[in-house]
Amino acid sequence: MSTEATTPKPVELVNVQIDGVWYQFPKGTKVIEACSQAGKFIPRYCYHPRLSTPGNCRMCMVELGMPKMGPDRKPELGPDGKPIHNWIPRPQISCAQEVSEGLGVRTDSKMVQDARKGVLEFLLINHPLDCPICDQAGECRLQEFSYDFGPAKTRFLEHKVKKPKRIQIGPRITLDDERCILCSRCVRFMREVAKDDVIGIVNRGSYSTITCHPNKTLDSNYSLNTVDICPVGALTSTDFRFKMRVWFLKETKSFCTSCATGCNTVIGARENLMYRQTPRENNDVNESWMCDYGRLNFHYLNSPDRLLAPVAKGVNEPDWTAALTATASALKSLPPSEVALIASGKMTNEELFLAAGLTQALGIMLHDIVPHTDAGDDILLSTDRNPNTAGAKLLGLCDANAGSKLPAIADGIRGGTIKGLVILGEDATALGLAESELRKLEVLVTTAMLPNLTTASAGYVLPGSGFAEKRGSMVNKSGRLQRLNRAIQAPGLARDDWEILTGLTEAITGTSLGLATIEDVFKAMSAATPALTGLSLSKIGDLGVQLPIA
Amino acid sequence: MQIPTELLAKIDEAISHYPVSKRSASLPLLHLFQEQFGYISDESIAWIADKLGLEQINILELVTFYPMFRREPAGKVHIRVCRTLSCALAGADDLKTKLSEATGIHCSKHHEGFSHPPEVSPDGQFSIESVECLASCGSGPVMMINDDFYEAVAPETIQEILSKYK
Ligand code: SF4
Ligand code: SF4
Ligand code: FES
Numbered sequence: 001m002s003t004e005a006t007t008p009k010p011v012e013l014v015n016v017q018i019d020g021v022w023y024q025f026p027k028g029t030k031v032i033e034a035c036s037q038a039g040k041f042i043p044r045y046c047y048h049p050r051l052s053t054p055g056n057c058r059m060c061m062v063e064l065g066m067p068k069m070g071p072d073r074k075p076e077l078g079p080d081g082k083p084i085h086n087w088i089p090r091p092q093i094s095c096a097q098e099v100s101e102g103l104g105v106r107t108d109s110k111m112v113q114d115a116r117k118g119v120l121e122f123l124l125i126n127h128p129l130d131c132p133i134c135d136q137a138g139e140c141r142l143q144e145f146s147y148d149f150g151p152a153k154t155r156f157l158e159h160k161v162k163k164p165k166r167i168q169i170g171p172r173i174t175l176d177d178e179r180c181i182l183c184s185r186c187v188r189f190m191r192e193v194a195k196d197d198v199i200g201i202v203n204r205g206s207y208s209t210i211t212c213h214p215n216k217t218l219d220s221n222y223s224l225n226t227v228d229i230c231p232v233g234a235l236t237s238t239d240f241r242f243k244m245r246v247w248f249l250k251e252t253k254s255f256c257t258s259c260a261t262g263c264n265t266v267i268g269a270r271e272n273l274m275y276r277q278t279p280r281e282n283n284d285v286n287e288s289w290m291c292d293y294g295r296l297n298f299h300y301l302n303s304p305d306r307l308l309a310p311v312a313k314g315v316n317e318p319d320w321t322a323a324l325t326a327t328a329s330a331l332k333s334l335p336p337s338e339v340a341l342i343a344s345g346k347m348t349n350e351e352l353f354l355a356a357g358l359t360q361a362l363g364i365m366l367h368d369i370v371p372h373t374d375a376g377d378d379i380l381l382s383t384d385r386n387p388n389t390a391g392a393k394l395l396g397l398c399d400a401n402a403g404s405k406l407p408a409i410a411d412g413i414r415g416g417t418i419k420g421l422v423i424l425g426e427d428a429t430a431l432g433l434a435e436s437e438l439r440k441l442e443v444l445v446t447t448a449m450l451p452n453l454t455t456a457s458a459g460y461v462l463p464g465s466g467f468a469e470k471r472g473s474m475v476n477k478s479g480r481l482q483r484l485n486r487a488i489q490a491p492g493l494a495r496d497d498w499e500i501l502t503g504l505t506e507a508i509t510g511t512s513l514g515l516a517t518i519e520d521v522f523k524a525m526s527a528a529t530p531a532l533t534g535l536s537l538s539k540i541g542d543l544g545v546q547l548p549i550a
Numbered sequence: 551m552q553i554p555t556e557l558l559a560k561i562d563e564a565i566s567h568y569p570v571s572k573r574s575a576s577l578p579l580l581h582l583f584q585e586q587f588g589y590i591s592d593e594s595i596a597w598i599a600d601k602l603g604l605e606q607i608n609i610l611e612l613v614t615f616y617p618m619f620r621r622e623p624a625g626k627v628h629i630r631v632c633r634t635l636s637c638a639l640a641g642a643d644d645l646k647t648k649l650s651e652a653t654g655i656h657c658s659k660h661h662e663g664f665s666h667p668p669e670v671s672p673d674g675q676f677s678i679e680s681v682e683c684l685a686s687c688g689s690g691p692v693m694m695i696n697d698d699f700y701e702a703v704a705p706e707t708i709q710e711i712l713s714k715y716k
Pocket of ligand 2: 256257258259260261262263286290291292293294295380381382
């Protein structure tokens with residue numbers, strides 16, 4: 001590649017006056033964005049930076065002024081040496097307008113305030129005002145903008161138009177048409193991003209109604225993003241609706257661990273229960289979206305079946321130290337050549353690093369992870385349903401061809417050459433082993449969150465934590481290192497997996513690893529892993545770090 | 551869905567007017583279908599969407615937006631009575647009532663609202679609907695029977711006019 005092609009073109013800047021102060025913005029910036037950057041938030045409904053701009057809601061109106069030209073076709077300058085403006089006598093929408101040289105913007109003049117009041121009055125004319133029972137309360141732009149900019153009184157005495165309510169417009173979405181303000185964000189999202197143009201606006205004027213074609217449903221794997229971008233309580237998540245008032249939710253930045261994409265998220269939790277996760281903007285990963293499958297794949301964390309206490313020698317052992325000691329001596333009783341370890345591509349880097357340490361402590365040669373694949377798409381969803389295959393490769397738990405050693409492990413167990421198995425967060429029956437074959441193992445150790453056929457057969461069960469219950473890092477399919485934060489605590493005696501693995505390794509070797517916190521684990525890991533040199537958990541930040549790996 | 555050959559020819563001709571975006575042919579096609587079948591069935595919507603490479607919802611939006619498209623069959627003879635201000639002042643409401651009586655159509659008030667099917671006489675011969683301005687405000691009340699235009703319609707002449715369509 002020539003250097004010429006890689007040097008970015010210098011951005012052309014234009015001078016724009018916003019509420020009397022001059023700023024510079026790159027050409028092509030939308031006026032609404034320029035105002036935001038200047039600290040003047042402009043209310044908006046239809047505008048979304050990742051969708052086309054129809055300019056239909058009129059909420060974003062401002063006053064615009066063009067530089068006044070003298071007879072010499074040069075801008076006339078005021079006493080401050082800056083252009084004087086000719087103000088357009090009507091308010092203009094700021095979402096569809098790009099900045100131009102000398103442009104003037106007034107974001108809070110009387111005209112703008114009146115325009116906002118007028119728009120909001122119209123929007124509320126047919127609105128049911130069922131705010132007390134609306135699930136959008138707390139994050140409703142219609143409430144917020146009415147509060148901030150709206151008229152305080154109604155002049156409307158007529159009957160409101162009635163529209164369909166509580167419509168199951170798709171398997172995961174409930175629609176209230178009376179609350180819809182017809183911004184068309186949902187329609188544009190489905191058409192432009194999800195590429196599944198199933199919703200539209202039928203009828204006309206105040207009868208206009210959002211609907212799905214009667215022969216179709218809004219069942220795209222991306223449908224719940226319409227709930228996020230719907231500014232009002234028209235589209236609501238059937239899963240989350242009425243579960244919790246949003247202002248009670250404690251928000252924690254995280255990412256989705258249901259596939260190798262790792263969409264950035266915000267987890268909403270209260271009193272140690274996770275209620276929802278919503279996408280968090282990251283231009284390098286998921287823009288502003290996530291898929292429905294990943295979004296809803298967390299209810300198992302709240303399951304009443306969660307494993308709450310360790311099991312050793314087949315019986316409950318609430319004392320972790322005793323459980324780990326018993327597990328360690330059982331594993332040590334077998335020669336290393338007769339033991340295999342299966343880790344999981346759902347484990348964090350820190351856990352995988354410690355699992356690699358465990359294989360060394362025991363001298364295990366045969367180890368791998370279990371690949372999980374399923375249909376992907378070309379939007380976000382990856383065929384690799386393990387969130388951290390890249391981390392497992394990086395940390396040496398598997399080779400470039402993840403899962404290649406599993407048949408050998410399964411054969412060894414069947415043939416009796418493998419007598420001990422450590423399986424971390426996976427179900428061994430997924431290797432095609434029958435429960436009876438698992439029972440042939442002399443020592444079966446597993447970490448798990450929920451009961452499965454492996455935990456049923458295992459003499460040693462060490463209950464671990466889910467993605468929302470721990471800190472740690474993973475590497476997504478494009479080599480981006482991302483960070484999990486703890487939103488809730490694991491239930492019962494279940495532990496953070498890094499603590500389990502550290503404890504088990506120490507019980508085997510009899511020496512301390514000197515790891516007191518997850519930060520210590522990361523430090524030890526980055527010291528041993530060239531691709532992670534110089535990094536720490538805090539340096540990963542909320543948006544992740546691109547690693548120098550392909 | 552069976553599409554007669556001549557209609558198919560007209561459809562392809564209409565589409566050829568929009569080389570940049572076939573979507574623009576949606577309205578012309580809807581007119582052709584309504585002319586041919588008297589209304590736009592769900593089947594027609596599906597056929598048009600398929601023909602233009604669109605989703606059915608894209609066509610449904612248009613059909614429900616424009617009041618001149620019907621989703622249910624009208625009578626063989628379709629009467630449109632203007633209800634806009636000048637005609638209303640000139641007795642359009644009365645005219646419509648008289649027309650309904652003369653054709654045996656039961657006209658319920660609630661059918662004056664939005665996007666309701668036209669009211670059809672029991673024998674299927676006549677149907678009637680109120681429409682907005684027919685562009686002859688000086689000579690109300692005004693009505694159209696099929697494509698024929700009638701101005702300053704006096705109630706006494708209704709029977710005579712209708713007899714031409716029986
Ligand atoms: S349902 Fe929501 S997103 Fe869709 S048009 Fe209505 S207000 Fe906008
Ligand atoms: S695309 Fe993958 S990472 Fe993103 S939300 Fe879906 S499952 Fe989760
Ligand atoms: S945000 Fe500008 S018109 Fe809707």
